[in-house]
Amino acid sequence: MGETLAETFVSNGHPTTVWNRTPGKVVEGATHAPTAAEAVAASEVVVVCVLDYKAAREVLDPIDLTGKAVVNLTNGTPAHAREFVRGDYLDGGIMAVPQMIGTPEAIVLYSGSRTVFDNYQDTLNVLGQSRFVGEDPGLAALYDLALLSAMYGQFAGAKHALDMVGANRGDFVETLLIPWLTSTMVAIPVLGQSDPQSPDDMQAVAIGNIIEANEDLGLGQPGHLR
Ligand SMILES: NC(=O)c1ccc[n+]([C@@H]2O[C@H](COP(=O)([O-])OP(=O)(O)OC[C@H]3O[C@@H](n4cnc5c(N)ncnc54)[C@H](OP(=O)(O)O)[C@@H]3O)[C@@H](O)[C@H]2O)c1
Structure with a gap:
């Protein structure tokens, strides 16, 4: 899913830096950072999509996210999302399979920082229909x-x-x-x-x-x- 998200940002003209734990997954047109910290440093918005919140914590815990807009599209429970909050935080739930990303059939639910959603909605809209469901970061996971x-x-x-x-x-x-x-x-x-x-x-x-x-x-x- 992360690969498809990155490809969709790139194909819609958004400069994108990617990092994946196992190297070798190539996203044409993206910059490949050697570490997650370098990918974060290169980016105004950090989009996270890994297997689960445990993995997301392993990746992001060592990194200072102060001042970063963090959009976490990893599937989890409302409690996972509420415990995870870091940076200027927007949680998300992808209601689509990778083949649907970038089409109007894909719905992505968001909750948490209204400011992050408003500031980056145009960018997020390339993934599908963006729906902000509330400022409680756990709501997107609940609806998902x-x-x-x-x-x-x-x-x-x-x-x-x-x-x-x-x-x-x-x-x-x-x-x-x-x-x-x-x-x-x-x-x-x-x-x-x-x-x-x-x-x-x-x-x-x-x-x-x-x-x-x-x-x-x-x-x-x-x-x-x-
Ligand atoms: N695929 C779908 O249809 C779909 C639909 C909606 C939502 N989602 C959600 O999207 C998220 C990713 O799903 P996916 O389909 O991409 O799963 P996936 O194909 O199994 O990929 C899992 C990703 O997580 C990374 N990862 C796993 N454990 C890690 C760890 N400890 N540290 C760092 N990276 C780790 C993997 O890196 P490696 O390459 O190094 O293993 C890989 O990039 C999940 O939360 C899933 O529920 C998926």
């Missing part, structure tokens, strides 16, 4: 993990649906599963509220039927319905 949780839950259900249809799959995904999931999105804003048109007792019967059908299919109890 909540969105990922919704995605993984949906994927678990969809994977289970595919296990159920098995050899009967045909064009089930294209003509039924995707349109069905898309149409059910309207229920999200009222989740948790009972709907007289779709009572909980009726839904409990349907869930019981799914469980029974799964036993008949030899699939065991679906984890996402427990």
Whole structure:
């Protein structure tokens, strides 16, 4: 991801200095610094994207970040982000895979210093849609993990649906599963509220039927319905 972020800054005309723990990852058009400290010294804005906050601390703890705008796009928890704050700090969550970076489909969430966001929004916008979600540095991570949780839950259900249809799959995904999931999105804003048109007792019967059908299919109890 870091490589793609750097390539995107370079291709949009932003002078970029890169550093990676293992040398040899080349970003065409960027300056390659021999150490993280030299990359930081060369830069007004420091964009960090490593595996986790432990790695980010290992890289940045020895470096004085006073007066630097630090934009940390490493995935972590809200607590990780709040504990990490250093320099003029903006935390971020990338809601995209590398292939989406630089397109309008990529959303990057930011929280923390409003000043850093306002000063560098034009630069950050080259990565995708920038969304500032609040001055609490943990908020971007909170929304990031909540969105990922919704995605993984949906994927678990969809994977289970595919296990159920098995050899009967045909064009089930294209003509039924995707349109069905898309149409059910309207229920999200009222989740948790009972709907007289779709009572909980009726839904409990349907869930019981799914469980029974799964036993008949030899699939065991679906984890996402427990
Ligand atoms: N890839 C995605 O689809 C995606 C999407 C959204 C968000 N993200 C987030 O972006 C971040 C990076 O993900 P990635 O896909 O780039 O992962 P990755 O391909 O596994 O790369 C991990 C990066 O972290 C560096 N690193 C790991 N441990 C380190 C340490 N102790 N000290 C210094 N550098 C260290 C690695 O350096 P070496 O090259 O030296 O190993 C590498 O540059 C993660 O927080 C991830 O959750 C990724």
